[in-house]
Amino acid sequence: MSFEIILSILQENWPSYLRGAYMTLLIAIISTIIGALIGLFIGVMHTIPLRKKSVKSIILKIINFILTVYVEIFRGTPMIVQAMVVFYGIAAYGYEMDRFIAAIVVVGLNTGAYMAEYVRGGIVSIDKGQYEAAEAIGMGHFQTMIHVILPQVFRNILPATGNQLIMNIKDSAVLSVISVTELFFTTKSIAGANFRFAESYLITCIMYLVMTFVASRILRYVEKRMDGQNAYQVEQRREEQMY
Amino acid sequence: MEKVIEIKHLNKSFGNHEVLRDVNFTVNKGEVVCLIGSSGSGKSTLLRCINLLETPSGGEIIYNGENILDDKHDVRKYRTHLGMVFQQFNLFNNHNVLKNCMVGQLKVLKRSKEAAKQNALKYLKTVGMDLYVNAKPKQLSGGQKQRVAIARALAMDPEVMLFDEPTSALDPEMVGEVLKVMRQLADEGNTMLIVTHEMEFAREVSDRIVFMDKGVIVEEGPPEQVLVNPKHERTKEFLKRTLK
Ligand SMILES: Nc1ncnc2c1ncn2[C@@H]1O[C@H](COP(=O)(O)OP(=O)(O)OP(=O)(O)O)[C@@H](O)[C@H]1O
Ligand SMILES: [Mg+2]
Numbered sequence: 302m303s304f305e306i307i308l309s310i311l312q313e314n315w316p317s318y319l320r321g322a323y324m325t326l327l328i329a330i331i332s333t334i335i336g337a338l339i340g341l342f343i344g345v346m347h348t349i350p351l352r353k354k355s356v357k358s359i360i361l362k363i364i365n366f367i368l369t370v371y372v373e374i375f376r377g378t379p380m381i382v383q384a385m386v387v388f389y390g391i392a393a394y395g396y397e398m399d400r401f402i403a404a405i406v407v408v409g410l411n412t413g414a415y416m417a418e419y420v421r422g423g424i425v426s427i428d429k430g431q432y433e434a435a436e437a438i439g440m441g442h443f444q445t446m447i448h449v450i451l452p453q454v455f456r457n458i459l460p461a462t463g464n465q466l467i468m469n470i471k472d473s474a475v476l477s478v479i480s481v482t483e484l485f486f487t488t489k490s491i492a493g494a495n496f497r498f499a500e501s502y503l504i505t506c507i508m509y510l511v512m513t514f515v516a517s518r519i520l521r522y523v524e525k526r527m528d529g530q531n532a533y534q535v536e537q538r539r540e541e542q543m544y
Numbered sequence: 545m546e547k548v549i550e551i552k553h554l555n556k557s558f559g560n561h562e563v564l565r566d567v568n569f570t571v572n573k574g575e576v577v578c579l580i581g582s583s584g585s586g587k588s589t590l591l592r593c594i595n596l597l598e599t600p601s602g603g604e605i606i607y608n609g610e611n612i613l614d615d616k617h618d619v620r621k622y623r624t625h626l627g628m629v630f631q632q633f634n635l636f637n638n639h640n641v642l643k644n645c646m647v648g649q650l651k652v653l654k655r656s657k658e659a660a661k662q663n664a665l666k667y668l669k670t671v672g673m674d675l676y677v678n679a680k681p682k683q684l685s686g687g688q689k690q691r692v693a694i695a696r697a698l699a700m701d702p703e704v705m706l707f708d709e710p711t712s713a714l715d716p717e718m719v720g721e722v723l724k725v726m727r728q729l730a731d732e733g734n735t736m737l738i739v740t741h742e743m744e745f746a747r748e749v750s751d752r753i754v755f756m757d758k759g760v761i762v763e764e765g766p767p768e769q770v771l772v773n774p775k776h777e778r779t780k781e782f783l784k785r786t787l788k
Contacts, residue, residue: 430634433597434693437628438648438700439620448647452638 336412344420627697687718
């Protein structure tokens with residue numbers, strides 16, 4: 302393994318590497334967002350208070366059962382297998398699914414299954430008093446969720462979402478099995494052509510590391526921003542300013 | 545006297561545990577009523593039934609002549625007429641002081657942003673917290689939080705203020721600042737129903753004191769009567785225990 306070889310691989314293949322990294326990032330970011338939204342939806346559905354035995358509550362129970370089945374399936378099977386089943390499963394019905402879309406569906410559904418639990422935890426960990434105070438000033442369940450509960454849940458699940466993003470950057474490598482041209486798949490082609498496996502993959506390794514490192518720093522920054530300044534401004538009274 | 549809230553034969557059970565039994569009483573306009581009684585007697589439950597945070601098991605709650613337990617009654621609208629102050633403050637953690645006092649006005653009463661802001665500032669001034677509009681709840685002391693919580697309730701311009709032991713979660717040195725605000729509200733003629741263990745305060749501000757024990761109202765009347773010359777054995781015992 303030599304430095305010159307690495308340089309020459311880079312010289313020849315840098316556009317491919319960058320395109321691969323771009324695809325990896327794109328898949329990771331989009332599917333993390335989709336997954337977070339799915340998780341949010343499931344988390345909210347699972348925490349709607351059930352009143353009495355009404356038609357509504359029966360429908361809700363059925364929906365929640367289906368959602369639970371989905372979560373269990375996606376958490377209980379490897380993503381690499383899910384990718385095969387989704388892609389070739391749909392192909393078997395005669396639809397040629399766009400590989401990029403298939404990738405986002407698989408990673409997004411996978412992330413959603415994990416996020417659901419974090420969101421549910423994030424909602425139930427909010428103090429009962431927050432709901433009561435909102436109710437007491439006449440807010441409905443939906444308003445309470447939007448204006449009081451979910452903003453706090455967002456903050457609570459931000460670290461978990463960040464972790465998912467980093468996992469997705471790395472784990473999207475398994476999508477190479479359905480020939481999605483993300484970073485790992487791209488590297489496979491490069492190394493397959495130049496037979497310099499060690500050097501080609503070392504470059505890839507560093508690229509993954511840079512992406513995950515930068516992502517985690519950005520997320521840390523966002524968390525800090527959301528927490529706001531620690532100090533607050535005490536407004537000056539007019540009279541005081543005059544002296 | 546104009547009745548604002550009238551409670552008739554109110555019952556509340558949790559499972560087979562009867563917490564309120566045949567409670568009858570009235571809050572009149574401009575009146576300050578203090579609810580006292582030992583721990584577990586059902587004071588909080590009564591207050592929470594009044595604004596329907598708990599669903600009564602039976603009885604009637606008449607607000608301005610209408611029974612709000614009727615199925616067709618608009619519960620959310622009714623709640624805007626009651627300002628609730630909790631023992632644990634329950635300020636919205638995601639909003640700053642000003643927004644805490646505005647969000648209900650904006651989303652429930654549909655007031656304009658400017659009107660809501662002016663009203664919020666007015667009441668924040670009343671409670672002496674107008675200089676802290678930018679602060680988040682976690683940056684405030686208990687007494688400050690409770691004063692903001694009072695302003696938040698007032699900002700909805702309710703007809704009755706309900707207080708559930710507003711000073712019980714406070715460090716002793718902060719009790720005074722909250723009681724001072726409440727005294728001022730009482731002097732201004734607000735209608736208030738207060739659950740409290742502060743006997744001295746209750747004696748000074750209330751027009752009427754209601755003593756509860758084991759889910760029933762044992763005795764009620766003007767402070768001098770209930771606190772100084774109680775008729776009931778149970779009231780005497782309670783006072784002996786708390787005043788010593
Ligand atoms: N959600 C609930 N489920 C079951 N029991 C409850 C519930 N809330 C209150 N209780 C019971 O109802 C009784 C009255 O409680 P409540 O909180 O109204 O008393 P309180 O007079 O406010 O007491 P304190 O002075 O300690 O606040 C207690 O025995 C309590 O255990
Ligand atoms: Mg209580």
